[in-house]
Amino acid sequence: QVQLVESGGGLVQVGSSLKLSCTVSGFTLEDYAVGWFRQVPGKEREGVSCNSCTDCGSHYADSVQGRFIISRDNDKRTVYLQMNNLKPEDTTVYYCGAMQRSCSGYTARSMDYWGRGTQVTVSS
Numbered sequence: 001q002v003q004l005v006e007s008g009g010g011l012v013q014v015g016s017s018l019k020l021s022c023t024v025s026g027f028t029l030e031d032y033a034v035g036w037f038r039q040v041p042g043k044e045r046e047g048v049s050c051n052s053c054t055d056c057g058s059h060y061a062d063s064v065q066g067r068f069i070i071s072r073d074n075d076k077r078t079v080y081l082q083m084n085n086l087k088p089e090d091t092t093v094y095y096c097g098a099m100q101r102s103c104s105g106y107t108a109r110s111m112d113y114w115g116r117g118t119q120v121t122v123s124s
Helices: none
Strands: 003-007 010-013 018-025 033-039 046-052 057-060 068-073 078-083 092-099 118-123
Touching (some): 003 092, 018 033, 018 118, 033 078, 046 068, 046 078, 057 068
Parallel strands (some): 010 118
Antiparallel strands (some): 003 018, 033 046, 033 092, 046 057, 068 078, 092 118
16 A cells, blocks of 8 residues: 655744655655645645656755755655755645656656645744
8 A cells, every 4th residue: 555654844933944754655665756745725736846766866946946955765765855944935734745757847746646744834
């Protein structure tokens, strides 16, 4: 059974850091790209970052470039999102998704599997 479980969200102050984790089971992580997304109520799920072993690359949305870092530990079946210098506009639910292809052109619709999300709240 495929599962993706996010953790690490919480309530922090502006300028703080959080590290999200996405732990997967039911498939071989090395064969999948994993993306982090966020979704504000009433809006489409937005791609934040993606990491793939296929193209050995990481991708970032302009809004998080230079502040967020995606990484993975295939042995631990976990993909991380290190979020630094958090801003109030980063507040929302963060989801991880997995797809069996590279990250090139990734979107929410590209993903095969999803986690349930973890809430990140940045207070000013």
